[in-house]
Amino acid sequence: MRRSKRLVLLSKFLIENPNRIFTLKYFGEKYDAAKSSISEDLNIIKDAFYEAGEGILETIPGAAGGVRFRIKKPGEKIENFLSELCKILSDRSRIIPGGYLYMTDIIFSPEYSSKIGEIFAQIFVDKDPSCVLTVETKGIPLALMTAKALGVPLVVARRDSRVTEGPSVNISYVSGSSQRIQNMALPTRALSENERVLIIDDFMKAGGTARGMIELVRQFGAEVVGVAVLVATALPVEKLVKSYTSLLVLEKIDTERGEVNLRPVKFL
Template sequence: MRRSKRLVLLSKFLSDNPNRIFTLKFFGEKYDAAKSSISEDLNIIKDAFYEGGEGVLETIPCAAGGVRFRIKRPQKEIENFLSELCSVLSDRSRIIPGGYLYMTDIIFSPEYSSRIGEIFAQIFVEEEPSCVLTVETKGIPLALMTAKALGVPLVVARRDSRVTEGPSVNISYVSGSSQRIQNMALPTRALSKNARVLIVDDFMKGGGTARGMMELVRQFGAEVVGVAVLVTTALPAEKLVKNYISLMVLEKIDAELGQINLKPVKFPANEEGI
């Protein structure tokens, strides 16, 4: 295979399998090339990913030599995307009677959800989560794309246990916004005791659902390494969970005037990305 073709296939393979370590031997056998040739190819791809703002290709010390691709977008690109997203969601036609904001089409859009998942992954990759957890249903697309960008499994908690999933751990928690008692269940096979869990959800008002998921993780003896939310409300200011990351803050919805005050959250970062 000519180098030009091999570079294309290598680039696609790495971007399709982020955060996973592959050895030079693996690539040599896959593309029928010497390890020295593969090493040169990877150096070219590394420079291209970096200069194009696609991510970083890390060299991992191991017996046979390995590399790992991690998505890392420039901060300015992330800020522009979040500003665009706020603009789309601030359309007055999205106001639902009762003072709610319609976001379902954005959440279930592959274009938007994949980019949101990449941002969450970029923020929490150094915490080395071993899985992503969400609760059915609207948080699933964002959590799935985050899991894909991290190269880890997705785990979904349900509102009630299912016979088809075997024995489950069930908890009751108090909703932070309505103060109602709700249920959450997760199959016993879903989490291991030493799992490092990243919680992802689409919306947070009081933080009751996120806190419920944190309690569910503790029941398994696992560890929560972060909480990532697409949109949080400005009020109540005190949530039931601490140290969460939100990409946007909904400050106010005025149904009578048709006004939505939604702002992106700025993260401290250098020019290379978050």
């Protein structure tokens, strides 16, 4: 195979398998080429991705070594994206009676959810999560795309245990904002005690749901390595979780005036 074609296929493979280590030997056999040629290909890909701000191709030394593609966009690129997102979400037509903001179309959009998932992955990749956890329903697309960008599985807690998923661990918790008792369930086979869990959700107000998920992870004896949401409300300032990351902060929705005050967090 000629270099130009190999570059195309190697790029595709690396993009579709982020955060995983592959050896030069593996690629050499896959594309029927000498390791030295593969090495040159990878250098070209590395430079192209780096210069375009798409990600980094790392060389891992040692017996278990190889190369690994990690999505890493420059802070400016991320900030521009989040500003654009704020602009879209701040449209007055999105205000729902009762003081809510309609975000479902953005959260469920493959285009936006994949970009948001890549940002979450970039923030938490160094914490080395082994899986992503969310609770149904609206957190699922963001959590799935985060898991995809990290190259790890997704685990989804349900509101009730399901007969189709076998024995489960169930917890009850008090929702921080509505003060109602809520349930959350996760099949016993969905999580093991060695997992390093990244918790992802779409929205946080008081943080009760996130705290519920942390409690659920503890019941399995696993570890939470991060909690992140797309949007957190500015109030209450004190959330029920000690530490969390949000990409956007919702300061206020003024239903009367038709004004939404939403801003990106400066975190990079």
